[in-house]
Amino acid sequence: MGAIYRREMGAFFTSGIAYVFLAGFALFSGLFFSLGVIGSGVSDMSPMFSSMFIIVLFLIPILTMKLLSEEKKNRTDQGLLTAPVSLASIVLGKYFAALTLFIIAESIVFIYSIIIALCGEVVWSTLLGNYFAMLFLGAAFIAIGLFVSSLTENQMASAVIGMFVLFVLYLMDSLAANIPVEFIQKALLSISFYSRYVEFTRGVFDLSSIVFFLSTAVLFNFFSVRVLDKRRWG
Amino acid sequence: MIEVKNLSKRYGDKKAVNDISFSVGKGEILGFLGPNGAGKSTTMNMLTGYISSTSGQILINGVDILEDPIEAKSNIGYLPEIPPLYVDMTVDGYLNFMYDLKKCKLTRKAHLKEICDLCKISHVRERLIRNLSKGYKQRVGLAQALINNPPVLILDEPTVGLDPSQIIEIRSLIKKLGKNHTVILSSHILPEIQAVCDRIIIINKGVIAADGTAGEIADKLTNEHKMTVRIEGSTHTSADKKEITDALKAIDGIKYVRADMEREKGIYDYDIESDEEIDVRRAINTLCREKDWNILMLQLSDMTLEDIFMKITSGDITAVKSEDEKKSALAGYEIDFEKSGQKTEEAVSGGENSADGEASEKNEKKDKKSSSKKGGDK
Numbered sequence: 001m002g003a004i005y006r007r008e009m010g011a012f013f014t015s016g017i018a019y020v021f022l023a024g025f026a027l028f029s030g031l032f033f034s035l036g037v038i039g040s041g042v043s044d045m046s047p048m049f050s051s052m053f054i055i056v057l058f059l060i061p062i063l064t065m066k067l068l069s070e071e072k073k074n075r076t077d078q079g080l081l082t083a084p085v086s087l088a089s090i091v092l093g094k095y096f097a098a099l100t101l102f103i104i105a106e107s108i109v110f111i112y113s114i115i116i117a118l119c120g121e122v123v124w125s126t127l128l129g130n131y132f133a134m135l136f137l138g139a140a141f142i143a144i145g146l147f148v149s150s151l152t153e154n155q156m157a158s159a160v161i162g163m164f165v166l167f168v169l170y171l172m173d174s175l176a177a178n179i180p181v182e183f184i185q186k187a188l189l190s191i192s193f194y195s196r197y198v199e200f201t202r203g204v205f206d207l208s209s210i211v212f213f214l215s216t217a218v219l220f221n222f223f224s225v226r227v228l229d230k231r232r233w234g
Numbered sequence: 235m236i237e238v239k240n241l242s243k244r245y246g247d248k249k250a251v252n253d254i255s256f257s258v259g260k261g262e263i264l265g266f267l268g269p270n271g272a273g274k275s276t277t278m279n280m281l282t283g284y285i286s287s288t289s290g291q292i293l294i295n296g297v298d299i300l301e302d303p304i305e306a307k308s309n310i311g312y313l314p315e316i317p318p319l320y321v322d323m324t325v326d327g328y329l330n331f332m333y334d335l336k337k338c339k340l341t342r343k344a345h346l347k348e349i350c351d352l353c354k355i356s357h358v359r360e361r362l363i364r365n366l367s368k369g370y371k372q373r374v375g376l377a378q379a380l381i382n383n384p385p386v387l388i389l390d391e392p393t394v395g396l397d398p399s400q401i402i403e404i405r406s407l408i409k410k411l412g413k414n415h416t417v418i419l420s421s422h423i424l425p426e427i428q429a430v431c432d433r434i435i436i437i438n439k440g441v442i443a444a445d446g447t448a449g450e451i452a453d454k455l456t457n458e459h460k461m462t463v464r465i466e467g468s469t470h471t472s473a474d475k476k477e478i479t480d481a482l483k484a485i486d487g488i489k490y491v492r493a494d495m496e497r498e499k500g501i502y503d504y505d506i507e508s509d510e511e512i513d514v515r516r517a518i519n520t521l522c523r524e525k526d527w528n529i530l531m532l533q534l535s536d537m538t539l540e541d542i543f544m545k546i547t548s549g550d551i552t553a554v555k556s557e558d559e560k561k562s563a564l565a566g567y568e569i570d571f572e573k574s575g576q577k578t579e580e581a582v583s584g585g586e587n588s589a590d591g592e593a594s595e596k597n598e599k600k601d602k603k604s605s606s607k608k609g610g611d612k
Binding site: 002003004006007010011014015074075076077078079080081082083084085086231232233 | 304319331332334335336378
């Protein structure tokens with residue numbers, strides 16, 4: 001797992017994906033920070049975090065698009081799958097590499113907190129609550145993106161499908177609002193990432209949502225392993 | 235070292251590999267030979283655990299590849315048909331990655347240096363793999379397979395894309411490696427297999443068509459005496475040709491006569507096939523004495539590996555069941571013969587020639603016998 005993790009970290013930077021991702025994250029979070037936080041004169045960064053949901057949704061598939069699809073296309077998966085490592089460690093090595101980059105990007109909020117600290121007071125409990133909520137959201141989205149990447153050989157297709165899937169998940173709330181059947185509403189809302197995430201930005205730290213994000217991450221990593229395994233049996 | 239038992243791989247209705255069994259001992263270099271699409275790569279991919287088998291068992295060093303894949307894989311170094319290289323890495327970075335991936339315990343610096351020296355890539359270690367030529371990429375692929383010094387090396391067409399001098403280098407390297415490793419190597423280039431391997435398995439349409447040393451295979455399959463005779467007739471015209479052909483055909487034991495090209499003015503060569511049990515050379519000599527013809531040359535033609543390969547892959551020898559399948563086997567093959575394009579054509583057209591239809595039928599019967607014998611041995 002360590003070898004794959006290190007290689008993917010290196011590949012993020014040599015391929016330039018890391019720069020695109022970090023720049024995109026910095027640009028939009030900076031925008032929302034200056035407009036939503038500094039501009040409105042509050043010291044609470046929650047508005048920025050809630051706006052970042054949609055940005056993360058589009059940025060994460062860029063991060064994950066190549067991870068498994070490129071391997072298949074360039075036949076480098078033959079090197080990995082015939083090496084004495086388990087399928088799970090291949091998937092997790094890649095997963096944690098992407099998650100690490102996400103954490104690096106997200107940690108830019110600590111620079112913002114310094115800016116706030118200069119002219120006001122930082123409420124650390126809400127900031128950390130938001131920070132970890134976004135971390136868990138990213139953990140779930142990266143697993144989904146990685147899974148999509150395992151399904152195709154084309155990285156662009158992987159990115160587009162990934163964005164589409166995440167966007168559909170984002171639309172769950174408005175979809176639920178338009179379907180006046182109670183149990184369908186309930187079902188749709190129960191897989192809504194947005195409503196769960198927004199709760200955190202309002203200062204509600206809900207353990208069940210954390211469990212939801214983490215189990216999504218585990219589930220989709222498991223699916224990715226199954227896809228790799230299934231390909232061997234094809 | 236490697237034991238394969240009744241291995242099959244099915245893709246939908248198509249059987250890519252059909253019930254093959256063989257074993258390879260320690261320090262043996264085994265050549266896997268077959269036309270494109272015969273199932274070589276599929277078999278190798280199964281041996282290395284890249285794909286799984288539909289049925290059957292593979293033991294690497296006594297470990298079942300499906301039961302304990304990690305342990306089994308740690309005994310294998312694999313160079314696939316397309317080397318699994320990350321083109322955005324340097325050679326050094328890549329080899330270090332593979333070193334980590336294989337959880338190698340040998341001293342990193344010394345081990346990698348040794349491998350790079352062996353594969354002659356020491357001077358490109360700092361370069362990006364993207365910028366290397368195909369030959370160098372192939373060598374990096376080979377170097378990667380050698381990391382952690384695995385007892386079994388599986389090389390899928392290791393010399394593809396190399397120039398002649400590199401091919402010779404890689405071959406001698408493989409021979410060298412064969413002293414301490416068990417090597418399985420696939421190729422569709424016959425001289426290569428002949429030059430490097432102790433033992434050859436010819437695989438065609440997913441089944442093993444022949445297994446043994448080049449000599450053994452030749453012995454097994456040479457079931458007719460073939461020779462070329464140059465006979466000088468009395469008139470030195472093409473009328474000779476017909477007369478001599480007819481006279482030769484009348485000799486007891488000769489199954490097939492074909493007048494070949496005019497080698498000298500008015501003198502022709504005759505390709506003759508005779509029954510195994512009967513030596514027809516004396517009869518030919520007697521005939522010529524009676525008719526006052528002169529034998530200018532008599533050459534027995536040994537079967538080369540190429541002849542054998544052509545015979546097997548053109549459907550003459552394999553356990554091809556129906557006539558239809560046989561025809562499709564004849565029609566469908568593209569065989570990449572580097573040197574002997576012409577020879578190939580001749581052999582194929584010879585096989586289709588209606589004159590020896592009988593002969594090939596006989597062969598087929600014999601084969602069925604011999605294959606059933608083989609089955610009994612197992």
